[in-house]
Amino acid sequence: MSAKKKQLLKSLLQLLAITIIGLSVLPYFIYHIWWIDIFSNFQVQYGVLLSFLILPFVFIRKWKWVFFLGIGIVFSCSQIFPLYVNTSAEARIEDVKPISMMSINLLSTNRNATAVIDYVENKNPDILVLSEFNSYWDKQLVEVLETFSYTHKVLREDNFGIGVWSKFPASMQTLYFNELELPSILLQTEGVKKSFSVIATHPFPPVGQRQFEVRNKHLTHLAAFISRENYGNVAVIGDLNTSSFSKNFQLFKEKASLKDSREGFGILPSWPANVFLLQTTLDHALVSEDVSMLRREVGEHIGSDHLPIYLEISLP
Structure with missing residues (x-):
C-alpha cells in the first residue's frame, strides 16, 4: 500500500x-x-x-x-x-414464593397470535401487561386471558391500547401522564399479606422534538406521581420508548426512586426483535429499591418488533 x-x-x-x-x-x-x-x-x-x-x-x-x-x-x-452488578436485596428463591410478571408489546399489526398464546401459557405469569392492545388481540387472546381473574383494559386501534391481567385480587384504574391522553393502568393488590402496586405504561415514541418532549413529560409526571403517592412496593413496567442508557431514563429512575430490574442480569435487549446488531433496551421493568429480583429475561420472538420480558420478584 x-x-x-x-x-x-x-x-x-x-x-x-x-x-x-x-x-x-x-x-x-x-x-x-x-x-x-x-x-x-x-x-x-x-x-x-x-x-x-x-x-x-x-x-x-x-x-x-x-x-x-x-x-x-x-x-x-x-x-x-x-x-451486570446485582444491587437487589437478598432473597433466596427457596425461601419465597415469587411474583411473576410479563410485559409484551404485541405490535398492533402483528398477526402471530399463536406464538403469543404459547409464550403466555408456557410462562403462566401472575401479572400480564399487554401494550398495543386492540380489538384483534382482544378476540385472539380471549381464552388465555380468561385464566386471569382480574383485568383492566383500554382498547385502541392505534398503537396505544393497553391492558393488565392479574391472578391476585386487585383494583385497577386508568391514569394519564401526558397531554395526548395515552392510557396507563395502575394495579393495586387487595387482601394479600404484602401489598404492592404495578403501573403499566407506554409513552409516545420520541420521533421528533415535540414527541420527545411529550415522552419526557410523561416520565416526569409518572415519577412525580410515584413519589407523591408513596405506594411502598411498586413496579413500573412496559415499553418506555427509551433505553437504559438514556440520560432521560436515568433521571426518571432517580426521581421515582426505582431500580432497573436488569441490574445483575445484563443488557437483555428487546428491540428491534428482527435486527440483532441494533438491539437495545426499550422494554422495562423498574421496581422499588427493597424489592428482590429473582429472575429477569427476554422471551422468544412472537411476531412483534419487540421481544417480551419476564421477571420474578419477591417483596420485602
Whole structure:
C-alpha cells in the first residue's frame, strides 16, 4: 500500500473514532434534543466498534489515539457495567414464593397470535401487561386471558391500547401522564399479606422534538406521581420508548426512586426483535429499591418488533 493510501486509511479511521466517541458521549451531556438522545440507545454497539477500532492504532503504535479510544471504551463500559452488578436485596428463591410478571408489546399489526398464546401459557405469569392492545388481540387472546381473574383494559386501534391481567385480587384504574391522553393502568393488590402496586405504561415514541418532549413529560409526571403517592412496593413496567442508557431514563429512575430490574442480569435487549446488531433496551421493568429480583429475561420472538420480558420478584 502506498504512503498516500496509508495516510488516507489512517485519516478515515481517526474520523470514524471521533464520530463513534462523539455519538457515545454527546447524549450524556446534551439530552434535551431528540435526535441526540436517540444515539444514547446504542452504547453496546459503540463499545464493540471501539474495541475493534483500537487494534489498528495499537498495531501502528499511535498511542495518543489508543488512549483516546480507550477513554471511549471506558465510557461505554461505564454505561453497560452497572447492568451486570446485582444491587437487589437478598432473597433466596427457596425461601419465597415469587411474583411473576410479563410485559409484551404485541405490535398492533402483528398477526402471530399463536406464538403469543404459547409464550403466555408456557410462562403462566401472575401479572400480564399487554401494550398495543386492540380489538384483534382482544378476540385472539380471549381464552388465555380468561385464566386471569382480574383485568383492566383500554382498547385502541392505534398503537396505544393497553391492558393488565392479574391472578391476585386487585383494583385497577386508568391514569394519564401526558397531554395526548395515552392510557396507563395502575394495579393495586387487595387482601394479600404484602401489598404492592404495578403501573403499566407506554409513552409516545420520541420521533421528533415535540414527541420527545411529550415522552419526557410523561416520565416526569409518572415519577412525580410515584413519589407523591408513596405506594411502598411498586413496579413500573412496559415499553418506555427509551433505553437504559438514556440520560432521560436515568433521571426518571432517580426521581421515582426505582431500580432497573436488569441490574445483575445484563443488557437483555428487546428491540428491534428482527435486527440483532441494533438491539437495545426499550422494554422495562423498574421496581422499588427493597424489592428482590429473582429472575429477569427476554422471551422468544412472537411476531412483534419487540421481544417480551419476564421477571420474578419477591417483596420485602
